[in-house]
Amino acid sequence: MGTLGMILSVVGGIGALIFSIQILILAFKTSLAWGLCSLLIPFVILVYVAKNWPACKTPFLRCLVCVVISVIGSALSVYGAVSGGMAVPVQ
Numbered sequence: 001m002g003t004l005g006m007i008l009s010v011v012g013g014i015g016a017l018i019f020s021i022q023i024l025i026l027a028f029k030t031s032l033a034w035g036l037c038s039l040l041i042p043f044v045i046l047v048y049v050a051k052n053w054p055a056c057k058t059p060f061l062r063c064l065v066c067v068v069i070s071v072i073g074s075a076l077s078v079y080g081a082v083s084g085g086m087a088v089p090v091q
Contacts, residue, residue: 001080002076002079002081002084003080004073004076004080005073005074005076005077005080006073006077008072009073012069012070014066015062016063016070019060019066023038023048023060023063024039024045026056026059027045030052
C-alpha cells in the first residue's frame with residue numbers, strides 16, 4: 001500500500017508541476033508583467049487563471065486532478081506506514 005501511495009504521490013506531483021509550468025508559460029505569453037508577478041507573488045497566478053479562464057481552463061483543471069492524485073497517494077503512503085508499523089511480528 002505504501003509503494004502504490006509513493007508512486008501516486010510522485011506521478012501526481014510531477015503532473016501538477018508540468019501543468020503549473022504550462023499556466024506560467026501562458027502568463028508570460030500574455031505579458032512579461034503577468035509572468036513575473038505570477039512567478040514571484042503568491043496567488044497572483046490564481047488571479048491570472050480567473051481573468052483568462054478560457055485559455056487556462058484545461059491546464060488548471062488537469063493540475064487540480066494531479067494535486068488530488070498526489071494527496072490520495074500521500075494518504076495511502078501514510079496509511080501503509082502506519083499499518084505496517086503496527087504489525088506485530090509472529091514468533
